[in-house]
Amino acid sequence: MGITWARRRLGRIGLGVGWGLALVCAPLLATAQGAAVAGTAPLEGVAWLQRIQQAAATSSYQGTLMFSANGVLSSAKVVHYCDGRQRYERLEVLDGRARLQYRHNDQVLTLWPATKVAMAGQRDAVTEFPALPAAADTRSLDSYDLRHVGKERVAGHQVDVLMLKPRDKLRFAQRLWADRETGLLLRNDVLSPGGEVLESSTFIDVQIGGRPQPEPILRAMKKLDGYRVLRPQAERTQLEAEGWALSKPVPGFQMVSCTRRPLDAAAETDVPVQVLQSVFSDGLAQVSVFIELYDAQRHKQAMGTSLGASHTLMVRRGDWWITVVGEVPMATVQQFEAMLERKR
């Protein structure tokens, strides 16, 4: 009886929300598409994504970023300048262990002031908020259906809300909030099949534009007195060259990066663990496949975990230890593990 009642109530709520959305969205959609591009034809899915990519590549902005997964929040202050060709960034992580990160184009310097450790290297990230993966505009629409679903206000800015619904069950839906004026991505949620927010990256306040002032950043990148500077080497390679392959591709995913690198170069331990990290992308979500030699000391039991949208699977495969991590459902992570084959 209680269950029936609850279900009936739920049904009613669901219906109400549905109608509410329909009523709210219908006029919004009509006006938004007209206004977003100031008189020109409504934006296609691809154009929305290109706009977001363009904004991330050319905007200057400063503000506070917040990331939340499973109710764990962390935030960072960011200053990002772009003057034509050059890009500069200063980022200060506000939670947990103090960490500063400076960027000048592809050069990245990370500082841990408490331990006086610095790490210098090349930026090789596939994507980082508020950017989208390079293949977002060309490939992601094969796997996702993009819809403009309305206008909202985020971090003090008018935004367009885009919904990316997966075309199969191998990935999660994502909702993007893009600044109406510049196209800069201001918020990105990953949603469960039931519509719950699994994790969220957002600006909680942001100023877009402004005159670039790169000098303090360049100065800080040269001032490393007292720091122990690590320069971990990441070596580009190919999965096949390392004796591995995916026996069958996981639908929608392509390999976008394959490197041999220390797992945690900044760790206080003696010799960092070397791993082979292959990154697969469907244009929006990424999956990392880590392969390393099995070590009974470090690798205990097989394990599957879930944290926000991130699912992880760790298993032993003979002499090897395989770890698959991705912001995708567990079944997708398992599929990557199952498809991975030793070729020699």
Add this chain to the structure above:
Amino acid sequence: MVNRSETSAAARQALSSLMDGDLEPGAAGEACAAWRHDADARASWHAYHLIGDVLRSEDLATRPASDEAFLQSLRARLADEPVPLAPAPLVHAPAAADAAGAVALQVANGAPLPRARHLRWRLGRMMAPAAVAAGFVAVAGVMVVTRVMSPEPVAGPTLAAAPAGAMAASGMLVRDARLDRYLSAHRSLANGTAAAGGAEHRVQIVFEGQ
């Protein structure tokens, strides 16, 4: 007389089998009913257990009276235990209101209500919507936070997610520094927001299978 001793012999045999876990479900129901209504059966039950205990260890050879006392006090404590969010209030709203009214009337008449029941109704009235909401929060929390997959053998490409029950059952909350490293390596290279880095050493909600 003959008849009675025969039945009691059969009943005692049934009790003995029940104790050993050998009784079929139907017969077990009968034996339990006999235990409930027949003081002799209860005495036999205690005697059998005492025999078993003594055979295992002399330290266990206590007088049945102490078992009885324990059982009584357990019952008393159970009866006194409040039931904060019982499913009982989740009936149609008018029915709940009527029932609550009836309870109020009884209270007004000064009729003594068992405490647990009384509390359950009162909470039910006040908290029915909250209970529904809390239920959802809890469920969402369980699904998202404590979802743990037992590392089932991966059979092939058409794997479905493990059933939710299995996930929750094998769940264990651990903080795993090794896993943090993979997560942060993945985040920094593959799918990141710089802000997520702050949580890399605060990823306390990680679950480990068996």
